[in-house]
Amino acid sequence: MAHDRFGNLTGWDLEGFHSGGDTEAWRRLGAHVVTVHDDERGELSGTRFAVWAPNAQRVQVMGDFNWWQADEMELIPGTGVWGIWKEGVGAGAKYKFKVQGADGNWHEKVDPYAFRAETPPYNASIVHTTHHEWAPGEDAWLSHRAETDPYHRPMSIYEVHLGSWRKTMDYRQLAQALPEYVSWMGFTHVELMPVMSHPLEASWGYQVTGYYAPDERLGSPDDLKVLIEALHAAGIGVILDWVPGHFPKDDWALGRFDGTALYEHADPRQGEQPDWGTYVFNYGRNEVKSFLVSNALYWVSEFHIDALRVDAVASMLYLDYSRAEGEWIPNRFGGRENLEAIDFLRYVNKHLYERQPGVMMIAEESTSFSGVTAPVHEGGLGFGFKWNMGWMNDSLEYLKLDPIYRQYHHNDLTFAMVYAYSENFILPISHDEVVHGKGSMVDKIPQDDWRKFATLRTFYSFMWSFPGKQLLFMGQEFGQRAEWDESKGLEWWVDGMHWHKGLRDLIRELNLLQAQVPPLYLHDHEPEGFRWINANDWMANTYSWLRFGQDGDMVACIANFSPEPYVAYGLRVPRAGVWREILNTNDARWDGDGDHLNGARLAVPRDDGDAEVVVSVPPMAAVWLRYDPDADEQHLSQG
Incomplete structure (x- = not known):
């Protein structure tokens, strides 16, 4: 053998991956530019490709470096991982895996661990090596984050869909505009709707096909790091939506990856989510756990994300979520709780809190599941915060009423205090509340503009002085009248108009006042x-x-x-x-x-x-x- 045909990857390197304990699996799987030693020619540069497909008959790599033909990959003995090292292939090369499943059928698949992916509708994976060097101020930011107590500090979150905040802006242009605006408005954090690679813009990033690859529509991974660095430089924390609950069925992505249910359960009663037409991860499979916990750590460590907001946690916790009787399989005790998902959430939360000082894990969880924000060692799920969906639903129902009828629904705004300290709550008015026929915040409120905007000012002041942290979706700070539409962007032309400007300036004042007046935040989570x-x-x-x-x-x-x-x-x-x-x-x-x-x-x-x-x-x-x-x-x- 003239040189290492697997690019310095061995079965020993993959033991943690197979045990579920590899929290940095992206360093071993996927495509990596590596140097190998050749006995005759010395040091040689190329790319190592490695992909987990244990039930495949054959796996090939194809790309622009071999005219999209195919190079046979080999099984690394005892691993179920196929590997090959290709001399001369470097950053920027496009590639896919061609997998022959156990049934003999061939499928072209993107790399589950790809760091970069083509702009849709194209979907090839791209070999990527980062060239971004974090500014010296980043170390100070991370040190400050590690020492910060988020429960006793102001936290107001501006939720953003990057592709439509300022339509046509890319990551680097956003790095100039977004931190300035968010800082001026007084928000402490931005929450970015998922930036992972996704084929359909209208999914808003919640149907992920590339868990390790940022959306290429707005730029490269290094461009995204420029945006995150700019937000940190402005004193703004970055929360990223993360979707470990389900993934789409596109035949070129994770689904039936090697011709079998590899990342998902084979039984549709466990492995499919009927609400979204997606597959559900098999949390009991060690390699899937390694894939997901590594992905969480990847965004926090490699992109300096400050918090992950975990989407659709309720769908993970319950085996009968959105299923009729007979459409789900009870757990081993006969119950409806997904014990494997619960163990996984505890694992990932515990690991990130121990590994990354100051990181926050936030649950979007809509049920009364107990102990979502209780520590793992006390039997909880180990999240730091939970969205208060009950408060949100009750509040919005109240706002929709004509004032003459509000007296009969007075407890809609008081009931949240019954359970206010059962979890560490964030009070969200999110994107989900201003789409799909629900109307904008302005349109939810009856009668004329004076009543609409006066009521909104009152409600936001109520929200900012109520126990819990605050989250507001972009456009609602200036009272956008239309529902949010990701294809059109925000109606920025109204933010200087009467009513709209006053509302926006009030939101700014609420943020600034909250930061200056400790009673408005100091004991948000304490009676x-x-x-x-x-x-x-x-x-x-x-x-x-x-x-x-x-x-x-x-x-x-x-x-x-x-x-x-x-x-x-x-x-x-x-x-x-x-x-x-x-x-x-x-x-x-x-x-x-x-x-x-x-x-x-x-x-x-x-x-x-x-x-x-x-x-x-x-x-x-x-x-x-x-x-x-x-x-x-x-x-x-x-x-």
Whole structure:
């Protein structure tokens, strides 16, 4: 043998992959430019191709380096992995695997571990070697992230579909525009809808065909790193949507990869997701676990992603998810829980939290499954945060009502406090709520523009002062009227218009105020941070509550979802003295009419030890008052 025909890859290197313990499987499988030693010619450069296909009869690699013919690959003994090293093949080469399945049929397949893929509708994999050198500031960012406590800091998330935020912008152009805008708006994080390679733009990235390859529509993997680096330089954390729950059935991708159900279950009662027409990963197979846990670590370590938001967790947890009786197989105890998926989620969460200091794992989970954000060692799933889908659904149903009917649904906005501390919640208004006939946030609200935008200002103020972190989908910050359409992009031309500009400027103010006022974030996940003042004023469609910080720092919040003003609304507060208005959504700055502003108000003692402050509450508006222990009470009046 003149040189290593497998490009320095051995069966020993793949033991972890087969045991489910290889958390960096991308370093071994896929296409890698490597140098091998030839006894006669010395060091030779080429690309090593390796692919797992244990039930294939033959596997070939074909590409632009061999005129798309075929080179036979060989089984690495005892591994089920086929390998070949091709001299002279370097970065930029396009390739596919040609797999003859156990049934004798041939299929062209893309590389499951490809780092780069062609722009759809083309789908060849591309040999890729990164040339991006992270700026010195990245080390400081990662060090800061490792020391940050996300639970006791402000977190407001701007959810973005990169392909339509500013239509026609690529990763490098976005690197100039997106960090500046997000920073100016005061958001702490962006959440990127999946950037993994996907064939259909209308899937928004949730039907992934290349788990390790960023979407080539907007640029190369190194271009994406430029965007992430720019966001970090602006102080913005990057959350990436991750889809380990299911994958599409395109015959050139993961499905039936070697002619058998390799990545998925063979039985459709376990291996297919009827809602989306997709395959479900086989979480009990060690090589699949290695593939997925490695993928999670890949985005965090190689792209410096700060958090993964795991999509459709409920579909992973339950064997009967969206299935009728007889269409699912119970677990070994006769239950509906997917024990293998639960073990996998605990494994990946535990590994990432231990391996990457400061990383966050976020669950999009819509059921009452217990312990989603409890630590693994306490029997939980080990996520850091969970989307509060119940709060979201209840809130949006309330907003759709004509104000005269809201009094009969008052508990829609109070019920979330019953379970507010059962998990570490994020309050999401996501892309899913403004598509497919659901209407934009503006269109959900009945009656005229004054009521629509005043109600939205009130609701967002309610959301930003309610326990939990906040997430808002792009375009909703300036009140886009149309449903989001990924093919058209956002309606940026309205963001400077009346109503729209006021709403956008209010969102900015909410973010800036939250960062400056610890009671609005410090105890988001702890009961001592919240207390109702009056949760039961249903006849007035009004809610009032307190948020607490440290050392007596507190804010009283009022939200009036009625079109009626309340010029002398009494609030029972813990301290007598000065309470100073820090937010009034009826302020002219936010396109309100400027009436019913409060300035500073004096709370007078009550016989029971509390105090009462009387405020003027505008119609369809929110008011925040912060206790000011240093104010001079002698110069204040009740007026």
